[in-house]
Amino acid sequence: MYVAVKGGERAIDNAHAWLAEERRGDTSVAELSLAQIREQLKLAVNRVMAEGSLFDPDLAALAIKQSRGDLIEAIFLIRAYRTTLPRFGHSHPVETADMACDRRVSATFKDVPGGQVLGPTFDYTHRLLDFKLAAEGDLPEAPTAAPRQEPTPHVTSFLRGEDIIQTEPHSDAAPKDITREPVAFPADRATRLQTLTRGDEGFLLGMAYSTQRGYARNHAFVGELRIGTVAVEMEIPELGFAIEIGEIELTECETVNQFKGSKTEPPQFTRGYGLVFGQTERKAIAMALVDRALRWRELGEDNVGAAAQDEEFVLSHCDNIQATGFLEHIKLPHYVDFQSELELVRKLRREAETSTAQEAAE
Amino acid sequence: MTQEISPHRRKGWMSLLATAEEGRLDALFEGLDDTPTHDWLRVPETGGVMVRGRTGGTGAPFNLGEMTVTRCTLKIADGTVGHGYVQGRSKRQAELAAKLDAMLQTAAAPQVEERVLAPLRKERTARKDARAAKAAATKVDFFTMVRGEDG
Numbered sequence: 001m002y003v004a005v006k007g008g009e010r011a012i013d014n015a016h017a018w019l020a021e022e023r024r025g026d027t028s029v030a031e032l033s034l035a036q037i038r039e040q041l042k043l044a045v046n047r048v049m050a051e052g053s054l055f056d057p058d059l060a061a062l063a064i065k066q067s068r069g070d071l072i073e074a075i076f077l078i079r080a081y082r083t084t085l086p087r088f089g090h091s092h093p094v095e096t097a098d099m100a101c102d103r104r105v106s107a108t109f110k111d112v113p114g115g116q117v118l119g120p121t122f123d124y125t126h127r128l129l130d131f132k133l134a135a136e137g138d139l140p141e142a143p144t145a146a147p148r149q150e151p152t153p154h155v156t157s158f159l160r161g162e163d164i165i166q167t168e169p170h171s172d173a174a175p176k177d178i179t180r181e182p183v184a185f186p187a188d189r190a191t192r193l194q195t196l197t198r199g200d201e202g203f204l205l206g207m208a209y210s211t212q213r214g215y216a217r218n219h220a221f222v223g224e225l226r227i228g229t230v231a232v233e234m235e236i237p238e239l240g241f242a243i244e245i246g247e248i249e250l251t252e253c254e255t256v257n258q259f260k261g262s263k264t265e266p267p268q269f270t271r272g273y274g275l276v277f278g279q280t281e282r283k284a285i286a287m288a289l290v291d292r293a294l295r296w297r298e299l300g301e302d303n304v305g306a307a308a309q310d311e312e313f314v315l316s317h318c319d320n321i322q323a324t325g326f327l328e329h330i331k332l333p334h335y336v337d338f339q340s341e342l343e344l345v346r347k348l349r350r351e352a353e354t355s356t357a358q359e360a361a362e
Numbered sequence: 363m364t365q366e367i368s369p370h371r372r373k374g375w376m377s378l379l380a381t382a383e384e385g386r387l388d389a390l391f392e393g394l395d396d397t398p399t400h401d402w403l404r405v406p407e408t409g410g411v412m413v414r415g416r417t418g419g420t421g422a423p424f425n426l427g428e429m430t431v432t433r434c435t436l437k438i439a440d441g442t443v444g445h446g447y448v449q450g451r452s453k454r455q456a457e458l459a460a461k462l463d464a465m466l467q468t469a470a471a472p473q474v475e476e477r478v479l480a481p482l483r484k485e486r487t488a489r490k491d492a493r494a495a496k497a498a499a500t501k502v503d504f505f506t507m508v509r510g511e512d513g
Contacts, residue, residue: 055429085410088431093414093423100490102497110504118500147494154419168421175424189417190424197426232413238445241369244377245411245431246449254418275415277427
């Protein structure tokens with residue numbers, strides 16, 4: 001129960017003033033600029049854009065600065081800002097097959113057309129602290145080679161040729177939008193994907209990991225992981241045709257999953273899909289694994305009761321803003337609530353003591 | 363004077379203007395000889411566009427998340443209407459994009475093409491090529507170890 005409480009204004013103002021000072025930290029240390037955050041903490045910026053569900057690197061950098069690096073707080077700021085924006089419309093679905101790839105790897109085929117392109121990855125680093133970074137210094141330019149001219153088709157298209165992988169039915173039906181209507185269960189796949197792509201990375205990582213450890217095991221191979229930029233096109237009503245309104249960075253992960261067949265489907269490979277704003281590789285892989293686990297019903301698999309198969313559980317708890325809002329509200333004043341609890345427990349205690357005393361007397 | 367413009371050409375320049383780097387339009391606009399005054403038909407406003415993806419890259423659409431876009435519409439002195447749609451929240455950039463869109467429909471087109479679009483196109487290609495060149499250098503060249511039984 002909430003009650004209007006007066007008082008505390010001075011304390012709140014002073015707390016916020018101190019917060020501002022703590023945010024700045026030691027003033028003998030140079031202040032961070034938004035450009036520094038955007039350029040040098042890019043993966044934090046990407047996470048805030050993905051889970052804030054708004055692609056705008058400058059705003060995400062501002063949110064990170066304002067939140068003192070608390071990324072969930074930053075995501076909260078972006079989500080709040082997002083609600084103030086008028087909606088101009090929606091884009092054409094982005095063509096990830098035409099992505100200008102910085103990175104593209106496949107764990108299933110060594111010799112894929114387009115090749116294995118590592119990109120700026122942490123993989124194969126030794127995970128030893130690099131003390132050179134503690135000192136400022138110039139960096140040698142990264143080596144270059146002649147840009148690849150060949151197309152980079154999706155890896156799953158090769159398996160489709162052999163008819164050994166499940167197809168994703170093409171359609172242009174308008175998808176449901178969780179920012180416009182509440183999620184109802186059972187949820188369709190578009191709703192699930194929209195919820196997962198802005199879901200908490202840590203939560204999805206844990207859920208995906210649980211499927212790997214045997215809770216709704218579906219043995220995923222990373223058929224393909226690609227990171228790069230795609231053009232965003234939107235229909236402009238006043239023009240009567242579509243123009244490119246921007247370019248965004250995306251990470252796409254397609255898993256290829258072993259599938260022995262079910263009552264309704266022949267043995268084949270099935271697919272899980274992850275698509276996330278920015279270079280967000282861990283999140284995209286986790287999303288694909290969780291997406292696949294949630295597909296048990298449409299693939300005619302058994303529900304083995306694993307958490308990752310339970311769409312109501314996954315979709316209702318993966319949003320870190322909903323979660324933190326409910327979690328953190330319990331630290332706010334509940335004085336009246338607690339007073340009534342206190343009265344209740346005192347009354348029960350009195351009754352218990354009275355009956356014990358009566359039993360002793362009898 | 364508005365000339366007959368193919369949607370294809372207009373789409374090309376509007377896309378180029380939409381993705382110009384912050385501050386670039388300002389600098390290039392400075393280099394034009396005559397720039398017209400304008401009246402607003404729709405003042406610059408920032409909003410969100412819901413970006414969609416496709417399930418599995420090829421299947422049914424789903425909503426991925428929004429991006430910020432700023433748009434405006436104006437009419438330059440000779441009556442030509444220009445639309446500006448740019449990524450991000452810069453009202454100035456939307457204004458310049460709209461004005462250039464209008465100018466590209468008039469006799470000023472060759473000058474705008476030469477002094478604004480050509481450099482933008484070149485820079486965009488250079489930006490893409492630079493990343494593609496770095497990516498290409500990280501492409502794996504596999505070689506197979508010769509095994510014992512093969513001699």
